[in-house]
Amino acid sequence: MKKIEAIIRTMKFESVKHALESAGFDSMTVTEVKGRGRQKGIVQQWRGAEYVVDLIPKTKIEVVVPDADVEKVIDIIATSAATGQIGDGKIFIAPLEDAIRVRTRERGDTAL
Amino acid sequence: MKKIEAIIRTMKFESVKHALESAGFDSMTVTEVKGRGRQKGIVQQWRGAEYVVDLIPKTKIEVVVPDADVEKVIDIIATSAATGQIGDGKIFIAPLEDAIRVRTRERGDTAL
Amino acid sequence: MKKIEAIIRTMKFESVKHALESAGFDSMTVTEVKGRGRQKGIVQQWRGAEYVVDLIPKTKIEVVVPDADVEKVIDIIATSAATGQIGDGKIFIAPLEDAIRVRTRERGDTAL
Amino acid sequence: MVNLRHIHVMLIVVLLAMLVTPALAQDPNGAETLEGDPNAPVNFAWTLICGFLVMFMQAGFAMVESGLTRAKNTANIMMKNLADFSFGALSYWAVGFALMFGTASGITGLLFGTDGFFLLGDAYDVSTIELWFFQMVFAATAATIVSGAVAERVKFSTYLIASVAITALIYPIYGHWLWGGGWLNAADFMVNLGGGYGALDFAGSGVVHAIGGFIGLAGALLLGPRIGKFRKDGTPVAIPGHALTFAVLGVFILWFGWFGFNPGSTLAATELRISVIAANTVLASAAGAVTTLFITWWRFGKPDVSMTGNGVLGGLVAITASCAWVSPWASVVIGIIAGIVIYVGVWLLDWVLHIDDPVGAVSVHGFNGAWGLLALGIFADGTYGVYTTEGPLVTGLLYGNAGFLAVQAISMVVNFAWAFGLGLILFAALKYTVGIRVPPAEEMQGLDIGEHGVSTYPNFVIAEPVLDGEKA
Amino acid sequence: MVNLRHIHVMLIVVLLAMLVTPALAQDPNGAETLEGDPNAPVNFAWTLICGFLVMFMQAGFAMVESGLTRAKNTANIMMKNLADFSFGALSYWAVGFALMFGTASGITGLLFGTDGFFLLGDAYDVSTIELWFFQMVFAATAATIVSGAVAERVKFSTYLIASVAITALIYPIYGHWLWGGGWLNAADFMVNLGGGYGALDFAGSGVVHAIGGFIGLAGALLLGPRIGKFRKDGTPVAIPGHALTFAVLGVFILWFGWFGFNPGSTLAATELRISVIAANTVLASAAGAVTTLFITWWRFGKPDVSMTGNGVLGGLVAITASCAWVSPWASVVIGIIAGIVIYVGVWLLDWVLHIDDPVGAVSVHGFNGAWGLLALGIFADGTYGVYTTEGPLVTGLLYGNAGFLAVQAISMVVNFAWAFGLGLILFAALKYTVGIRVPPAEEMQGLDIGEHGVSTYPNFVIAEPVLDGEKA
C-alpha cells in the first residue's frame, strides 16, 4: 500500500479529480498548501511597494492505493495536471504500513 | 516510530481529541482538509442551480508514536471517531525514520 | 530520498525559509496546521468566559531531499526555528520511495 | 376612561390629520395638510429621514448577530434578518398598525385600535402614512431583536411564524397601551398616579426593546442552549463569534441609526428639544461603552471587545425612554448603570440562569429596556413636556414626583409580563406543534447547509477553534 | 414641439432659478433664491440629504457585487465601484448634465440639451447645482449596475471607457427624453396619447435601472460567460459567491439608500406625498422579498438567500417608476410580481439564453425596470399629479386611462432598444478594438492579481469549493 502525494496547480485540480474519478479512484484527501519549487513567485504590489509572494498557493492531493495501482495513478495525475510550464508540481510516493476504515475496522487494502 | 494519520469527521474531532488526551496522547498536529471516500457529496444550491460539493470538509489528525503504542492509538481513534455511518474516515499508518525536537535536539522516541 | 516534515512556530517561518534558501534548499511545501505538544494552549476570553485554545496555530514545512542532505536540512531547520522555549516544534523524517516531476516525468532524486 | 388631554401626541397627529379635513376624510396627496400646517414639510422631512435611519438599523442587527455567531450559521442569520423586516413590514401594514394606532372608543380603545387595516380607507392619507412608516420600522426592530437570542438553533420556518406574530400582534397591542392611547398611558388611575400623565416611553426602551428582549428571553429559554454551550455542571463554554469586524461594524450602524430612533421620535423638527435628545443619546451610549470596557478589563484582565459593543447598545437602549426628559449629566449616569446592567445581565444568564443568548440580546434590549423605563421615572427633570414644549412637564423622583416612578415601575412590570408571558405561550405553542429547533446533526453541521443549502464562505478554509473551555 | 405645461418639473426648477433672477443670470450663493422662495431651505435640505443616501448606494452595489462573486476577484470589483462613481461624477459634470438638463429649443430640445457643460456660466447657481448633485448620483447608479453584469471577466481598462460612455452619453440622452423635456415625456403625440402627460418615470425604474440593466445585458452577452459557467450542453453550473454576509449587507445598504432615491425624487419636502412614496417603497420591496423567498422554497426545496436579496431589490426597482402615483395595496401587488420577475428572469438567463449575469443585475434592474414602467401605466390611481399636487392627476389602466399604459409601453420599448442597442454597439466597438475580456489564464487566477497585482485576503487560506455541478 502506498500513499501518492501530488502537489499540483490549484487550477488543474478539477481535471485531475475527474481523471482519477474516471479511472475509478474516487477516494482522496485534499489540502490547500503553499509551495515553491522551480517556479518563481508572483509579483504583487501594496501601496506602491512591490513584493514577491514566493510561496504560491498549490493543492495537495493524497491518494492511498494498493501497490499494484501506483503506476497507474501516477500516470493519471501526471497527465491531467500537466501544462508543460514550470510549476506543474511533483508527485511523491511513500510507503504505508496499514490502513484502517474507522466505520468497519477493516484493515489493509480492503480498507481503501 | 510511526505516524498515525487519521482523517475523520470534523464534528467528531472534539471527542477524538479528548479520548487521546485521556489515554495520555496529548501531542498531535491537525489540518483542515477536504476529502472523498465512499461518502457522497453534499447537495447545495446557488441561485437555483443545485450542485454537489463532492469533497467534504474533514479533519486530519497526525499523531507520531513509538511502535509500541500504535495499536492503542488506532483503537482509541477508531472508537471515538465512529458514528457507524459512511464517512467516518480512515486511519493510515506510515513508517517514520526519526523525530527531532527542535528545542533540545533530542532524537528518536524521546523526542515525541 | 526522504521527506523532512517540520512543524514550527508560525512566526519563525520566515527565518527558516531564509535559512533553507541560503543553503540552496529552495523547494518546499507549506501548510497551516494547528498542533499541540508540550506547549500549553493560549487562554482567550469571549464575553467573560475564559477558554483555552489548546491547539496552537503552527506551520508545517515539508521538504523532500536526497538521503545525503537529510542531516544538513535537519540542522538548518532546527537552528533557525529555535527560540529555546517550549513550542519550538518537531521535525519528522519519513522514507519516500520515489518522486516524479509532473512537467517532465523525471523520477527519483533528479525530480526534486 | 381615556383622559384625552394625555393621549400620546402621535395619536393626536393622526386625529388632527383626520379632523382638519372634514370635507375630505383623507388627504392622499398632501395639498390640504400643507395648507393647514406650513411646518408640515420640515416635520415630514425630519420624521421620514429619521425613519430611514431606523430602517438602516436592520443592517446593524444583521451584522452584530452574524459577527457574534459562527460562520456555519451566517447565511441563515442574514436570511432571518432579511425576512423579519420584509414579513414585519407586511404584517404591520395588514394588521399591526391598525391594532396599535387605530381608533376605538371606550374600553376597547384602552386595549387596542380597530381601524386602518391594510392602510385602506381613511388611512390613505399623507399624515397617517407618515406615522405608519415611522412606526413600521420600529415594529420591525422589535422583531429583529428576537432573532439574536434564538440564533444558531431555531428552525427558519418557525422563526418566520414567530416574527409575524410579534409584528402583527404582540408588539402593536402593547404599543397601543403606551403610544396609541391605551391604558398604561391614558387610563385615569395611571394619569393620576403619574401626576398629570401616565406611563411614558419616549422612543421605546420598553415598547420596542424590552418587548423584543423579553420575547427573546422566552424563546431562548424554550429552545434550550446550543449544543456545547454548557457543561454538565452548568458552567458556560465560550462559543466565539466568527468575525468581530462584522459585530463592531454592526454596533456602529446601530449607533448611527439610533439617532433616527430617538430624536426622530418627536415626529417633528419644530420640537427643538431634538438637539438635547441627540446629545443625551450619544452621552449615555458612550458612558455605557466606557463602563463595560472598564468592568471587563477589571474582571477578565483584558478589555473585551464584544462586551464593549454591547455596552454601547445597552446605553442606547437605556436612554431611549428618557432621552427627551433628562439632562446630559443624567444621561451619563443612566449610561454608566446600563454598562453595569450589561455585565451583570450576561453573567446572570450564563452563570445563574443557564440560558443561552448568543449575542447578548436579553441584556442589551431586555434588561436595559426595563432599566430605561425606571430611569425615566427617576431622572426626568421637568424641562420638557409630553412630546411638546407645553405642560405638563415631565418630572421624576429626583425632581419630587415619586408617583411617576411608580407609574413607570408598573409599566415595566406589565412590559415584562406581557412580553415574556406571550413569548412563552408563542414559543411553547410552536414547540409542541411545528417544532422550534433544528435537529442536532443539522445544528452541528450548521444551519446554512441545513436550512438554506448554501455555504456562506465557500472560498475560505473554515475551521472551528478547538477549545478546552477551562482555564489552563 | 414641446408642450410647456408638461415639461418635467425638474426642468422647471432649473428654468425658474434662471428666470426669477433676471438681473443676475445665476445665484451662486443662494441669497436671492432664498428671498424668492422661503421654502427653499427645507427643499434643499431634503433633496441633498436624499442625494447623500443615493450616493451611499454605491457602497451597497459594491457589497452585493463582491459578495456574490469569488474571493479572487474582490479587489477588482471594489476598484470598479470606486472608479465608476469617480469617473461618473466627472463625466456627468463635464458632459452628461448638459445633455440631460441643458436647455435647447425646437427639435433639438426634444432630443438633448446643449448648455451647462462643466457647470460653467449660468450653471454656477445653487438651484442648478442642487439638481446636478441629485442627478449625478443617479447617473452613477446607472453606471454601477453594469458592473455587476460584467463581473469576473471584464478588462478593467475597458470597463472604465464603457463607464464613462454611459454617464456622459447613453444615460443622459435617454434621461433627457423623460426628465429633461425630451420627446418621450413632452412630445405632443405622447402627451395626447397619455391623456395630458407623456411617458413618466417617477424616480427612474426605466431611466436609471432598466438603462443600466439592459446595457449590462449587452455587455454580458458580448463578453460571454465566465469560464466554467455553462457545460457543453448549456446547463448552468453554480459559481457560488464568496461571502453572503457582504451580499446581504449590500442589500440592506441599497434598501436604505432607496429611501433617498424614491422619496427624494420629489426634489421638494413641500410635496407631502413623500410619506406615501416611502411607504410604497418599503411595501413593494417587502413583497418582492417574501415572494422570492417562497418561490425559491417551493422550487428548490429551501429558501435561497441571495435570490431573496434580489427579490428585495427587484421590488425596489419595480416600484421606482410608480411610487408617487399608486396606493399601498398596489405597491404590494407590484412587489409580488417583481419577485416573480426575478425568479423567471434568473431562470431565463441561466437556462434559456445562457447569458452569464453573476449577480442578477439584468433581472433586478433590467426586467424589473421594464415591469416598473408598465406597472405605473396600470396602477396609477389619480391621487397625485406630475411632481405636484396640482393636476393633471396621473391615472393608469385600472383607473380608466388605457392610453397612458400605451405611452408607458412605448417608453419601455424605447428604453430597451436604446440601452440594449447602444450597449451592443459600445461593447462591440470595444471588443474589436481594445478588447473587453481578460485572458483565460488571468480569469482562472483571478482579476485581483491580473488587473491590480494584489490579493484581497492575504491573511486567509483561500480555496475554491470543489463542485460537481450535477445533483448526486
Place this chain on the structure above:
Amino acid sequence: MVNLRHIHVMLIVVLLAMLVTPALAQDPNGAETLEGDPNAPVNFAWTLICGFLVMFMQAGFAMVESGLTRAKNTANIMMKNLADFSFGALSYWAVGFALMFGTASGITGLLFGTDGFFLLGDAYDVSTIELWFFQMVFAATAATIVSGAVAERVKFSTYLIASVAITALIYPIYGHWLWGGGWLNAADFMVNLGGGYGALDFAGSGVVHAIGGFIGLAGALLLGPRIGKFRKDGTPVAIPGHALTFAVLGVFILWFGWFGFNPGSTLAATELRISVIAANTVLASAAGAVTTLFITWWRFGKPDVSMTGNGVLGGLVAITASCAWVSPWASVVIGIIAGIVIYVGVWLLDWVLHIDDPVGAVSVHGFNGAWGLLALGIFADGTYGVYTTEGPLVTGLLYGNAGFLAVQAISMVVNFAWAFGLGLILFAALKYTVGIRVPPAEEMQGLDIGEHGVSTYPNFVIAEPVLDGEKA
C-alpha cells in the same frame, strides 16, 4: 483684541441663543428659540442629520483601518475605534467643548474658552447643545484619525490616554483659534492681513484633519515602524492589509459621511450654498480618486486599489477647508492635486522619512489637510461670505487677495507646529512613563490576543502571506 464682526458664525449662534433670551439665560426645551427664529426647525434638522452622518464616519474609519492592516490585529482596531468615539464624546462633554466654544474675554478669549464644562448651567440650551453635538462628532473624528497612524503596535491603554488628551485639550484649543473666536481667525493683525477676515477653514481640513494627521505623524514617529516594515537598508517592505473589501467599504462610508461633514458645517439649511458645497465635495474626491488611480497605474504598472481609496479621501480632506468658497472647476483642480499629494506623501514617508503609517493617515489627513488650507487661500472666488451670504465675501490669490493666502499659510504652519509639537510631547511623555508600544512578541502574535485575549476570525484558517519583499 477680538474684532467682533469677524468672530466665527458658530460662536454667534451660541451667543445669539443666549442673548435673545434675556429673562431666561438658557432654553432647554426650545420654545423660545423657536419663537425667535421660525427657521430654527429646518436648521436644527439639517445640522443634526448632518451630524449623524459625521458620526457614522466612525464606522468608515474602523473599516478602512482594519481592512488595511492584518487579521491578527483586527479586534484591537475595532476596539480602538469604539473606544475613541466613546471616550471622545465624554471628554468633549466634560472639557473640550468649553475650551473650544466657551466664552472668555480679552486675551484669554483669543486662546481658549472658559465656560460650558459638562454642558452645565447656561449650556443646557437647545442651540448650545445642537452646536455641541455637531462639534463633538468632529472632535471624535480628529481623534480617530490618529488611530490609523499608530495601528498594529500601540498599547491599548496608552492609546486611550492619548485619545482623551486629543479630544479634551489639543483639538479644542486649536479649534478655538479658528472656530471659537481665537486669534488665528479673529486677531486684528490676521483680519487685516486677510483683507477683512482672518484664517478660515470651512469644515476642518486643518482643524480636524491636519490636526489628527500630524498628531498621528508624531505618534508613528515615536512608536517606530512595525516589525518587518523596513529592511536594514531602509527600503520599505509591503505588509498587505487583510481585507480590501472592508477598506473600500470604509472609503464609501467615509465618503457618505463627508456629505454631513462639509455641507453640514453651514449649521443652517437657510444657507443655500449647501448645494454647491455638496457638489464641490464630490468633484474634488472624484478627481482625487481618478488622479491616484492613474498615477499608480503609471508608476506601478497596475492601478492600486488601496491608494485609489486614499485618493478619494485625500480629495475629500483637501476640499474640506474651501468647499463653500470655491467653484466646481476649482474643486476638480484641488482634487487632482490632492491625488498627487497622496502619492508623493506615501512615497515620502515610506522611502525618505521611513515612518510607518499603515493606513496612509498622514498623507490623507495631514498633508492634504495642509494643502486644503492653502487651496482655500488660492481658489476662493468671492461668491460667498463667512458662513453667510453677506459680505465680506471670501477671495483668494487667484481673485486678487494674496494677503488671504498669507493668512492661510500662517494658519497651516501654526497647525503643523501645534499638532506635531504637542503630538511629540504627548507621545514622548507617554513613552517614557507608561510606555507606548506592545512588546515585540505580542506584536508578532498580534494585538488581538495580547491586548484583548481574543481572535477576530476563529472560524477561518489564518495565514500570513510569505513575502520576499524584493522584486524577482
